[in-house]
Amino acid sequence: MLVAQISDLHIRPHGQLAYGVSETNVFAEHAINALLRLRPAPDLVLVTGDVTDCGLEEEYAIATGLFARLPMPVYCVPGNHDRREAMRAAFSAAGYMPEAGELNFVVETRPLRLIGLDSLVPGESFGALSDATLGFLAKALASAPDVPTLVMLHHPPFRCGIGHMDRVRLLGGVDRLGAIIAAHPQVERILCGHHHRAIQHRFAETLCQVAPSVAHQVDLDLRDEAPSNFVLEPPAFLLHAWIEREGLVTHTSQVDRSPGPFPFILPDDYPGRK
Numbered sequence: 001m002l003v004a005q006i007s008d009l010h011i012r013p014h015g016q017l018a019y020g021v022s023e024t025n026v027f028a029e030h031a032i033n034a035l036l037r038l039r040p041a042p043d044l045v046l047v048t049g050d051v052t053d054c055g056l057e058e059e060y061a062i063a064t065g066l067f068a069r070l071p072m073p074v075y076c077v078p079g080n081h082d083r084r085e086a087m088r089a090a091f092s093a094a095g096y097m098p099e100a101g102e103l104n105f106v107v108e109t110r111p112l113r114l115i116g117l118d119s120l121v122p123g124e125s126f127g128a129l130s131d132a133t134l135g136f137l138a139k140a141l142a143s144a145p146d147v148p149t150l151v152m153l154h155h156p157p158f159r160c161g162i163g164h165m166d167r168v169r170l171l172g173g174v175d176r177l178g179a180i181i182a183a184h185p186q187v188e189r190i191l192c193g194h195h196h197r198a199i200q201h202r203f204a205e206t207l208c209q210v211a212p213s214v215a216h217q218v219d220l221d222l223r224d225e226a227p228s229n230f231v232l233e234p235p236a237f238l239l240h241a242w243i244e245r246e247g248l249v250t251h252t253s254q255v256d257r258s259p260g261p262f263p264f265i266l267p268d269d270y271p272g273r274k
């Protein structure tokens with residue numbers, strides 16, 4: 001089973017740039033193209049929040065249009081830039097979003113099972129998990145304790161060292177999240193976005209992975225007073241491969257094509273060849 005994770009598309013209305021600089025709609029299109037080039041094709045695609053930049057209907061219409069190009073199912077959790085009701089409406093046809101309340105869901109895929117959690121706090125950049133969401137997670141995990149599971153939510157529940165991002169991480173429900181996860185060793189990964197960088201951390205005895213953005217990245221500045229800046233480093237995404245008798249292995253892949261591939265061939269006259 002192959003699971004692609006893209007994050008933080010920040011889609012804008014037609015013709016508008018994010019922050020006046022980032023051509024997020026073009027970046028998103030390139031990301032879809034990159035997913036379509038993958039061989040083998042992923043079985044499903046996860047989007048770890050900030051699908052849109054402002055939660056506008058027009059932005060969601062562009063997002064659903066792009067996702068419609070993918071032949072496999074796409075599952076999204078909301079980020080702080082999304083709006084819950086607009087997102088529910090936009091993705092209702094996909095069938096996995098609940099009709100009311102937070103946008104939490106379970107997808108009963110195998111061998112990997114998927115749980116999506118809503119960490120959106122309306123009007124805020126930081127995230128929190130409500131009592132209802134934490135209860136949903138505990139119940140979902142208790143119902144299938146033997147199935148390897150991916151838990152996805154937008155806001156990372158740990159400090160990464162970049163001060164301005166740490167102040168808007170998951171701030172509410174972190175301890176309870178940790179206790180629930182620690183009690184369920186079937187959780188293979190907690191998959192997040194929001195920080196616009198590839199970051200890993202051991203959290204509650206599992207691995208928490210933050211996906212880079214498929215658009216702009218957050219500047220790598222590990223100071224508490226780091227200015228809130230982004231950079232146009234190469235967009236990237238994660239590819240989680242379930243490998244028989246091994247478990248889950250995660251690769252990071254850049255969206256844009258690079259020169260190659262080239263065969264590892266050594267000619268007979270290769271200097272230093274043994």
Ligand SMILES: [Fe+2]
Nearest residue numbers: 008050194196
């Ligand atoms: Fe974002």
Ligand SMILES: [Fe+2]
Nearest residue numbers: 050079080194
């Ligand atoms: Fe975010």
